[in-house]
Amino acid sequence: MLLARSKELLQEFSLEDHPLTKFTTGDDDGEGHIGDAYFLESGDKIRYFLEEDAVVDGKLNRPKDRAVTLQNERMRKLVRDLQFHVDPIALQSMVITKQPQIGGQVGEHNDSTFLYTEPPSALGFWIALEQCTAENGALSFLPGSHLTTPITKRFVRLPEGGTGFEPLVTAEVADRVAAESRATNNAYILETCEPGDLVLIHGAVLHKSERNTSDKTRFAYTFHMIEAGAKYDEKNWLQPTPAMPFSRILA
Ligand SMILES: O=C(O)CCC(=O)C(=O)O
Ligand SMILES: [Fe+2]
Secondary structure, three states: OOHHHHHHHHHHHHOOOOOOOOOEEEOOOOOOOOOOOOHOOOHHHOOEEHHHHHHHHOOOOOOOHOOOOEEEOOOOOOOOOOOOOOEEEEEEEEOOOOOOOOOOEEEEEOOHHHOEEEEEEEEEEEEOOOOEEEOOOOOOEOHHHHHHHHOOOEEEOOOOOEEEEEEEOOHHHHHHHHHHHHHOOHHHHEEEEOOOOOOEEOOOOOOOOOOOOOOOOOOEEEEEEEEEOOEEOOEEEEOOOOOOOOOOOOO
């Protein structure tokens, strides 16, 4: 259903009023989507983010349904019964399409950096809609890193506009954590999965996915939950709107 609907939306969306915004998770916030209104206002809308390598000289270099990494605002209440949080709140969801040949790498990160709360409470729900393999960019995880790696920075809306990272620890601590993470990098474990598999991602666990070098898509549906009792402030890039307030799952 979700896979079919995602593919339908990809056929339907119009490029005419599209800013050709690409989806990137990199640290450099130069010319990427980061900070632009199409991204910042995406929380309560269906928005379409293009693979970085799909836009050359301001033009798409492939059919639109093969260029997009799709975002869908609908919250799945699938986890009503799971008691990870006292009072869980579901945030915006995404369909990640990871297109053949160009589906970009997602660099090492933890999700609490991007959905920061005090104390950290992010939990990711990541559902494979298609088979995920080493060739098409399956997720990999650094086991135990959620216990040993502090959240060293948070992704924020900057007062002067746009977005960036705010450090949460001293530069010394951040350097040490980065060095340790580099030293253990070869301990990443690849999680291949089948369509329908649910992967629960602890907010502090380091994870990443490589570029899709295969000729197959790698569709996945993902959303995050946070704890209602934890502080979620106005610095976070994703803000609730009147059209779509964050949904309390058990309330
Ligand atoms: O699907 C991917 O490749 C990355 C997804 C991810 O990092 C997440 O859902 O938190
Ligand atoms: Fe993530």
